[in-house]
Amino acid sequence: MAESSSSAQSESSSAHQSREKGLADLLEEYDSAVAKHKFELRLVRSHPPSKEFEDSQLEEYEVYKKYQMTVHKDPESKVTFSQFKNFLISSPLVEETRHGVELGSFHYQYILxxxxxxxxxxxxxxxxxxxxxxxxxPAYDFLTLGTYSTLRSIYFIQQLSQKLPSIQHYLMGFYIHSCLKMNTKLSSLRPTCSVQRLTCVPIEQCLPKLDVSKYSNCVMTLLKLMRRPQARMITN
Known part of the structure; x- marks a missing residue:
């Protein structure tokens, strides 16, 4: 009887593992044939601008303007098209292709x-x-698009690395400890951080060091080959 129970538990565990979905499974299960809405992703080169980007940059700007005014409370006079171009379009990078992977500056558009x-x-x-x-x-704030985009980017890196294996990381930019809007990088990702000797340790051990200075900051990267996303932060 004990052996039968153990065997049943083992089979149940195996069945559960076989049903477990990976990141690719979750992101690719969208079926456009039966979905009520059409969702697509479009990667467009922003500098030098491709025709697709030139045709869509004004639409992008309107989304950016609403985001800055609603989420960051910027006055309309500050969110000009010129500011948008200088901030998010201008780039020193040039076009290059390695092993079928286009390098340079891009905008990854989420289209519904x-x-x-x-x-x-x-x-x-x-x-x-x-x-x-x-x-x-901001009308789609309920979709938690920031978290979704992070998962999408990790998956995108996994795809690119199959062609260009040197692509290994997802750099998320600066994390400023005193900025509440950046706390989502910690709450949703549960990262590890590198404080001394570039050794990764749990984020809980990093926070006291970041608390020492109000304006402590670091650079956060996601390691793309981790089964569960983790981050490495290098303090300045």
Missing amino acids: DGKIIAVEVMDILPQFISSKYFFYD
């Missing part, structure tokens, strides 16, 4: 029913993707 609802501004480099900024239409 033909309408841009979010954009991740990124640089694709030989060793990592650098996420420069992410903005979205």
